[in-house]
Amino acid sequence: MNVRQLEVLRTLLVTGSTIATARAMGLSQSGVSRLLQQLEANLSMQLFARDKGRLIPTPEAEKLAYDAELVLAGIDRFTNLAQDLRSGAVGPESVRIALPNSLADQFTPDLLADFDRDFPRVRIETFFDTSGAITRLIEQRIVDFGFLRYEGQQSSSVELEVVVSGRKVCVIPAGHPLAGLDIVTPRDLRNIPLILTGRNRPTRMKLDEIFRQAGVTQTVKIETHSNNSAFSYAANGLGIAIINSFFAHLTKDARIVIRPFDPPLTQSFGLAKAAGVPLSIAAEALSRRMKHMLRNVEGPQN
The missing domain is CATH 3.40.190.10 (Periplasmic binding protein-like II)
Known part of the structure; x- marks a missing residue:
């Protein structure tokens, strides 16, 4: 037994003929007859008597039709709920x-x-x-x-x-002498006030090691724990921030320029x-x- 068979039962009770039911359901007349035969076989009972081309529902069909309507209404509610869940009309709080x-x-x-x-x-x-x-x-x-x-x-x-992914870049005040460089190296940043993030994080330790290998002592003016604050500090002329390019490019600000830091350090x-x-x-x-x-x-x- 399936939903389509129940729909045939419901529609036949209204129309009284396979032709009208086929038209209403978008099926062929033979398709309607086949579904009805399958339903009767599944239930092991006759649901309609044939009389000069019309189908007369048996008392059993009339009784079953009520529950069939409840089942189909429940399926409609289930289908509509699924659609609402997909669209977000209802769902998690x-x-x-x-x-x-x-x-x-x-x-x-x-x-x-x-x-x-x-x-x-x-x-x-x-x-x-x-x-x-x-x-x-x-x-x-x-x-x-x-x-x-x-x-x-x-x-x-x-x-x-x-x-x-992004690489480390320098966020530089637009009027700063280093703003004219195409790339910035640790040697360019000697004695330059720096704004750094992520102290004791793996990427920060790699950055510190790059400076050590270049023989440059960092002049850290501000340690901060968010990239947007580092960006803002640089935009206000407090130093040069070294942050990830992903965060650097979230904000457009005419007060700064962004230049790649070399050697590359990605995250x-x-x-x-x-x-x-x-x-x-x-x-x-x-x-x-x-x-x-x-x-x-x-x-x-x-």
Whole structure:
């Protein structure tokens, strides 16, 4: 027994003929007859008597029709619910994401505005924190997914998909003498006030090693823990910031120029979620939009 057979039963009770039922259901007359025969065979009973081309429902058909209508109504509700879940009309109470502070002002508002056009009824909850805190939020399943640096290895309870990469660049005040260089090396930065991020992080330790190998002592004026603050400090003339190109190109500011740091030092970033835990349809849709927007940020290069 299948849904199509029940639909034939329901329509035949209204029309009284296979021709009218075929027209109403978009089937051939022989198709309607075949479905009816299959239903009668499955139930081991006759549902209609034939009388001069018309079908007369038996008392059994009349009784079964009521439950058939309930079954079909339930299937319609199920189908409509699935459609609403796909569109975000109903679904999880919220989609929860964790992002670094550097994405709070220049990236996330555009992401959520784009998502809201297709999922207007889904509530979004955003957490802005450090990479370590974001990892814990993912591990504890407090958030659906988060944006993380790729450090070469992750917690076994976290799955990370690398989405973008960038190299270290220098964010330089536009009027600074080094703004005229095509690339900037450690020797160019001797005795220059620097704005640095990520102290004790693997990429920062690699940067420090590059300076040591070049025989240049860093003149660190400001240590900060977010890329957007480093960018802002440089734009206000407090020094030259060395940050990842991905974050450097999130903001357009006429007060600064961006120049590659040499030798190249790259860093990858991605979206992470709890290992083995599928995302809801709404969370998956937001994840896809975020990947698309991340890849379209001007500047990141492998």
